[in-house]
Amino acid sequence: MAIGDNFDTRTIKAFDWAQFAHDCALRPRLVAGELERMAIVCRDAVPIVSQAISNESPDLDILLKVKDRICEQCEQALRAAPETKLVDHSLFAR
DSSP states (O other): BBTBBOOHHHHHHOOHHHHHHHTTTTTTTHHHHHHHHHHHHHHHHHHHHHHHHHHHHHHHHHHHHHHHHHHHHHHHHHHHHHHHTTOOGGGGGO
């Protein structure tokens, strides 16, 4: 699934989230707030979930890679959220 026109989770920026808001007829402030809320919830759950999984899984290398990627995406979302509200929405006029 794309955010805006971006399918690469490693490169999603505020512009993509603003375009997503426009395409879904949502206020950018709502999208930014929800993005921030979800990123915080996910980031805070990572240690708990990774501990539970590490008790069940012998492959800690993969677990650490997944854990790091999730944390990177959460931080990326937290950086993009406040900037999403600042994108010039006239760029998306049809």
